[in-house]
Each structure stands twice: as structure tokens, then as C-alpha cells.
Amino acid sequence: MAKTIMLQGTSSHVGKSIITTAFCRIFKQDGHKVVPFKAQNMALNSYVTKSGGEMGRAQVAQAEAAGLDPTVEMNPVLLKPTGNSCSQVIILGHPVGNMSAQEYHEGYSLNALATVKECLNTLQRRFDTIVIEGAGSPAEVNLKDNDIVNMRIAKMASAPVLLIADIDRGGALASIVGTLELLEPEERDLVKGIIINKFRGDINLLTPALEFLEKKTGKPVIGVVPHLEQLGIDDEDSVSLEDKRDGGKKDLDIAVIRIPKISNFTDFDALANEPDVSVRYVRQGESIGQPDLIILPGSKNTTEDLLYLRDNGYEREILALAANGTPIVGICGGYQMLGEEIQDPEHTESDYEKVPGLGLINSVTIFEANKLTHQISACCNNHGFLGLNFSGGDLKGYEIHMGRTQFSTPVNPAFVITNRSGEAINSADGAVSDNGLVMGTYIHGIFDNDQYRRAVLNALRVRKDLAPLNMTTDTQARKEASYDRLAQVVRESLNMNLVYSIMNDFPRG
Known part of the structure; x- marks a missing residue:
């Protein structure tokens, strides 16, 4: 024994x-x-x-x-x-x-x-x-x-x-x-x-x-x-977010919106571990400021967190920054918020049957009772976010969501999932806006992929007339x-x- x-x-x-x-x-x-x-x-x-x-x-x-x-x-x-x-x-x-x-x-x-x-x-x-x-x-x-x-x-x-x-x-x-x-x-x-x-x-x-x-x-x-x-080392409790403060002024400023039901916030730890990046969590009452990138994270209650953005003035601030060219990434629940509408006909998540989204991607998300949970592999074929010229396969991550996202017009997918729970597939994931400044994806852990993460950061650096960095942190070795x-x-x-x-x-x- x-x-x-x-x-x-x-x-x-x-x-x-x-x-x-x-x-x-x-x-x-x-x-x-x-x-x-x-x-x-x-x-x-x-x-x-x-x-x-x-x-x-x-x-x-x-x-x-x-x-x-x-x-x-x-x-x-x-x-x-x-x-x-x-x-x-x-x-x-x-x-x-x-x-x-x-x-x-x-x-x-x-x-x-x-x-x-x-x-x-x-x-x-x-x-x-x-x-x-x-x-x-x-x-x-x-x-x-x-x-x-x-x-x-x-x-x-x-x-x-x-x-x-x-x-x-x-x-x-x-x-x-x-x-x-x-x-x-x-x-x-x-x-x-x-x-x-x-x-x-x-x-x-x-x-x-x-x-x-x-x-x-x-x-x-x-x-x-x-x-x-x-x-x-990964945290599990959002209480630990109170200890996460930005590391001071660095080349790149990334603002993660600290929604009340934030989930899977470790999606951004690999970004925070890069030497040229400051990741700060925007808490209630704080201004988003003028970041180089805004991230809408995953949520256990997307509808209520979307209403939190609306009620606290963050929707207005995000849309104004987007109109002035600030790039935005939404992951899982954050991706759903980027669309035109969230529908919950079976009230799986809230008492609201439908709520308008931020309207930055031409999509509608419909909540369903079944939860999709998979480890995945994906590839990226120059999806156009930030004008990114990155093509690579075997990106690792995982999916946890209950919504099904549909598009009202053809979109450029962010990634193509090539393997889901050990089964070879060919399934588009996420979307990139026509102007290349808004991206949504269901893939948690996408920024844990070292080369992709550095490609995104270098694209942000180029936007600021900063030279790209040739080296990136080895996430697994660091762990x-x-x-x-x-x-x-x-x-x-x-x-x-x-x-x-x-x-x-x-x-x-």
C-alpha cells in the first residue's frame, strides 16, 4: 500500500x-x-x-x-x-x-x-x-x-x-x-x-x-x-490574481481585463514571463489606458461578464481603443464577447436569452448544454492578425467551452485544429477581423507555444518601431x-x- x-x-x-x-x-x-x-x-x-x-x-x-x-x-x-x-x-x-x-x-x-x-x-x-x-x-x-x-x-x-x-x-x-x-x-x-x-x-x-x-x-x-x-508555477485560484502586478515599464504593455468570473488566467503567464512584456490585470475602477494589446480572457459566465464590461464603461473604452487601432485578442469567453450577439435559449449560463456583443467580429454564439473539452493540436497559416507572417503546425492547447459560434459573413480563421483528443481532424477555429487587429480563438494555452508567442510579440514590437527579438523564453524549461x-x-x-x-x-x- x-x-x-x-x-x-x-x-x-x-x-x-x-x-x-x-x-x-x-x-x-x-x-x-x-x-x-x-x-x-x-x-x-x-x-x-x-x-x-x-x-x-x-x-x-x-x-x-x-x-x-x-x-x-x-x-x-x-x-x-x-x-x-x-x-x-x-x-x-x-x-x-x-x-x-x-x-x-x-x-x-x-x-x-x-x-x-x-x-x-x-x-x-x-x-x-x-x-x-x-x-x-x-x-x-x-x-x-x-x-x-x-x-x-x-x-x-x-x-x-x-x-x-x-x-x-x-x-x-x-x-x-x-x-x-x-x-x-x-x-x-x-x-x-x-x-x-x-x-x-x-x-x-x-x-x-x-x-x-x-x-x-x-x-x-x-x-x-x-x-x-x-x-x-500555475495558480488555480483567482485570489492569486491580487498578487499579480505588472513588472514595471517594459517595451510592450499588455492589458488583460479582469472580469469577475475570469477563468484559465494562466493563459497569460507565458506572456508575463517574457523579458520585454508587462502584463497587467485591469481591475474594476481602473482605466485600460493605452496598451499595446488588450486581452479579453476566458469566463465561467460570459453573459454576466459581458454585462460587467458594459455596466462599468469598459465596453465603451475597448471600442474606442479598437477604433484607434489597438489590437484585441479574445480567448474562449472573451472570443464570444467579441461577436455581435450571445444567445442562451436554454439558460445554460444565465437568465438572459440574448445579449448584444461588442460587435468586433461578425459572429453569433449560441450556448448549449453540452461542454466541449479536448486537448488539441493546431496549425497557423499566416492568419493575418497584426499582419503576422507566421506559418507553423503542432501548436498545442485545449478547449473548454459550451458555446457554438457561427458567422454571418465569411471570416479568416485564426487557426486550423488538426487533432482533437487524439483524432485527426481539419476544423477551423476562431476568427481574425478584416483589418487584422482583432482575433478570437477557443484555444486555451495558445500563448504557451514559444515560437507563436514570440511572433505575436515581435509583430507588436514592429508596430512600435522596435526591433524584433530573436530569442524567446522556453516555457517548459522555465516550468x-x-x-x-x-x-x-x-x-x-x-x-x-x-x-x-x-x-x-x-x-x-
Whole structure:
């Protein structure tokens, strides 16, 4: 039976996902066949596996750190908030419907437990080490009866628990003591150590607090992890967007409109990692300014996010900038917004049957109940965006959308999809406006393709009378280096010998 370790937190956003990622890379480096697992995830930043299933982005990063292809068994339950305390519920990669928080927690979550257990059993047979991530806090007493992600999973997996606290936000000691106090005795016994995360300053000044904590709780402090800037590892939670600020003045200024239901915002991380690019997220009340490129990102609720643009004056600002020659890219929901109209006859996304779009592309999008999820390969044959002279195949990405886009007049497609979920096809994707300044596509991750990304950036540079750059960032190499850097810092910060001892000594179920 696989050895296990579980990382839980005193609250959300304390760094559970990142520490889990670090453990996956450390165990891989140490020669273990390791796999990540999170029973239930709530996130708008999702990913499509090779089998066409949808899962949380954090488990994708953890799988990559472990040297694995992501599979839905690593995250069997995914909740994608749609608004009004409602989420789309995705089981083993496929949606089963929209539910209110009350409907899910009181009527459905425990029904999903059998699927969670089956996935966990599968991973226990295939791997020798499982790193399990919890969610929120295990001390949320109002949710514990229907919990399928924290202590119930620790018991099911026979996993010792390490409790993580974020010291950067303050109150870490109180949150640790309070969390342990609110646990049942048998749950408290499962907690075998404490990790202090996101520390800044002189560790010697913290030592008395650590000694107090060990005496007060009877739990060893496994270590103190420093605050890490710009990890270069995919985030899953839009809360992390609050930490994403532009990197100062650079040659190219790209403005991403921060719509309320933004999804798959990691589509733009590769752009932000380029040395000549500043990516800034335009928040409510902020001006778009005069960027070199505007990006409308994906959305979990395209209709409501389109109305957000309209109600907050961003539609007017975008159209004025477009009329003055500012290029615009829309991805997935952002692509749908660029059209003339969005129709939702079955009310799959909102109460509106139809809403006018921005009118920058001659298209109409009709929402349907079925969601399309695929990994794809595509080619680009000089699609004309920015006058781009780029022709190349084997561009990688993925599709996650529920809309079908139709055109009122012939358009120049942005790409041609050549492979969808392993099946060879020939299907046009997206559109480029006649003036070459507006492009829409359903392909998430299109800017992760290094040569295409640099071609677009160089076209923007030429528009500003700047010389093209011959080199671009190797996205995959950068990711691997980031995982190694994270693993090194965490390994040096924690007593990994104690972690191994805890795992080895813990009785298997």
C-alpha cells in the first residue's frame, strides 16, 4: 500500500497547493513513484487532460512536478463557481449539473465519496507515494459532516497530516492553536507536524514562538518556509490574481481585463514571463489606458461578464481603443464577447436569452448544454492578425467551452485544429477581423507555444518601431526550473528526515 502524507491548512490560501507541489518534486527527486491527490477542488482555472476530462490546475502543476501526465483521478471532484452561491459540479472530468452550495453540501457531496474512494484506491495501487492536499480548513465545523476533502480523506487514506499556516497574513500561532482545538481528538491525533509558510525576516526572532508552539500543541514544527516571489508555477485560484502586478515599464504593455468570473488566467503567464512584456490585470475602477494589446480572457459566465464590461464603461473604452487601432485578442469567453450577439435559449449560463456583443467580429454564439473539452493540436497559416507572417503546425492547447459560434459573413480563421483528443481532424477555429487587429480563438494555452508567442510579440514590437527579438523564453524549461527551485527551497526549509519518519511510522490502513 502506498505511503501517504496530507497537507492541510488553517485556512484557504495558506500555500497548501505550493507545498504539495514541492513535496511531489522532492519525492520524485528522491526516486519515489509519487502522485498528487485532491479529492475536491473549487477553482475556475481548470485544465483538460488527454482523455478530455476537466480538472483543477493546481493538480496539473503537481502532476508535472511529479513527472506525470495529469489525470482526473488526481482530482475527482471539481467545483467551478458560476455565481449566486452556485457551482458547476464536475465528477471525474465531466459536468453533472449546476448546484447551489446548500444542494451540494447537504445533498450531493457524500454521494461523490464513492468516486473519491475509488480514485484513491486506484492511485494507491499504481504508486508508492501519495501527496494529498486538503481544502480550506479542517476546523470548519459547519461543513465537517459532509466533508470529503479534509479529515475524512486523511482517515480513508491512512494519511498523517501536516498543518500549514501562513505567517505573512498575521495570527499564525493563534490559527494553529485554534484549528487544533476545534478538531476532534482522533482528528487532532492525525496531525503529526506544523509548517510555517511565507515567512519574511530573521528566523532567529521567530524561534521563541516556535518553541512556544511546540510546547503548547505537542506537535513538532517541521520547518519554516520563506515567502517565495514569482515562483513561475500555475495558480488555480483567482485570489492569486491580487498578487499579480505588472513588472514595471517594459517595451510592450499588455492589458488583460479582469472580469469577475475570469477563468484559465494562466493563459497569460507565458506572456508575463517574457523579458520585454508587462502584463497587467485591469481591475474594476481602473482605466485600460493605452496598451499595446488588450486581452479579453476566458469566463465561467460570459453573459454576466459581458454585462460587467458594459455596466462599468469598459465596453465603451475597448471600442474606442479598437477604433484607434489597438489590437484585441479574445480567448474562449472573451472570443464570444467579441461577436455581435450571445444567445442562451436554454439558460445554460444565465437568465438572459440574448445579449448584444461588442460587435468586433461578425459572429453569433449560441450556448448549449453540452461542454466541449479536448486537448488539441493546431496549425497557423499566416492568419493575418497584426499582419503576422507566421506559418507553423503542432501548436498545442485545449478547449473548454459550451458555446457554438457561427458567422454571418465569411471570416479568416485564426487557426486550423488538426487533432482533437487524439483524432485527426481539419476544423477551423476562431476568427481574425478584416483589418487584422482583432482575433478570437477557443484555444486555451495558445500563448504557451514559444515560437507563436514570440511572433505575436515581435509583430507588436514592429508596430512600435522596435526591433524584433530573436530569442524567446522556453516555457517548459522555465516550468521545470521553477519546480526544482521550489523543491530546493522547501527541502532546505523543512526537516525532510522527520517527514519521511512520520510517513514510514504511520500505520497503513
